[in-house]
Amino acid sequence: MSKVKSAILVIPAVALVSWVGYSFYQAYQPAPERFQGQIEAQQYSVSSKVPGRIDEVLVRKGQQVDKGDLIFTLYSPELDAKLEQAKAGEQAAGAMAEQAESGARSQEINAARDQWQKAKAASALYEKTYRRVDALYREGVTAEQKRDEAFTQWKASEYTENAARQMYDMAKEGARTETKRAAQEKVRMAAGAVAEVEAYTKDTKIHSWYQGEVSQVLLHPGELAPQGFPVVTVIDMNDAWAVFNIREDKLRQFQKGTQFDASIPALGESAYRFEVTHVAPMGDFATWRATNSQQGYDMRTFEVEARPVEPISELRAGMSVLVTENATQG
Secondary structure (H helix, E strand, C coil), X not given: CXXXXXXXXXXHHHHHHXXXXXXXXXXXXXXXXXXXXXXXXXXXXECCCCCEEEEEECCCCCCEECCCCEEEEEECHHHHHHHHHHHHHHHHHHHHHHHHHHCCCHHHHHHHHHHHHHHHHXXXXXXXXXXXXXXXXXXXXXXXXXXXXXXXHHHHHHHHHHHHHHHHHHHHHCCCHHHHHHHHHHHHHHHHHHHHHHHHHHCCEEECCCCEEEEEECCCCCCEECCCCCCEEEEEEEEEEEEEXXXXXXXXXXXXXXXXXXXXXXXXXXXXXXXXXXXXXXXXXXXXXXXXXXXXXXXXXXXXXXXXXCCCCCCCCCCEEEEECCCEEC
């Protein structure tokens, strides 16, 4: 009986001592480290390739936009003036090309023909004059000098007639093939200038290239927008990820392709599955941390990106993401 009583007293005592010992053991065990990250999302800038004054901004912060939606418009009278200049140059080039194709006007052709006929008649007259003077010279009435002068005038008139005939032929034939081709190329060049200015003019109405939510409106109506300056930014929460800064001694838990469960305090107590998709190839220096009292080394910090395995409803950029050490799975 005394042995039974002793056993009854000893067993609770042993259990109590064991529980106290285990509690002390657990109390002195290092707590798992918790890593905190932040949600980031793809952000796009909506800008114009031409400068101008903001005419209208047709969206506001928080608004959902689709690809192709009109975001803002610009007022640029300078572009309108350049377009008029380009169109005038195109018309002038077209007129020159038409002139080259049509050739000389009928009046110009008639005038060239009359000049040729005039030179032809003069040549015939000088030829007759020479024949008469030559006959008189042979009879000894006229000096040789007179005959030579008449001969020179006759030959000069023939050259003048030939030149007038060539001018008449050129007027009938019109412009050369090379001149016509050059005129046509100038028409193409002028048309290209018009198309360029028209393309710039179209860019005064800026449409979204992306689908997402308007996160910022940086300029408002009446303000000047420089070329390429982001007037509106659009954020795509369907392309979101978490960013963690992990010390290199913990990096083995976050290898590329590793999955882990993390909590997002802003969305409640639920756990969400993430997968590591990128690890920065080069780390930054973090606070110096000694590994023991005799030696130490500078720990580097690497940026780790992890994307949700499945879409997360109500996720917003800037939300905190928490993951506990050793919670990763390969």
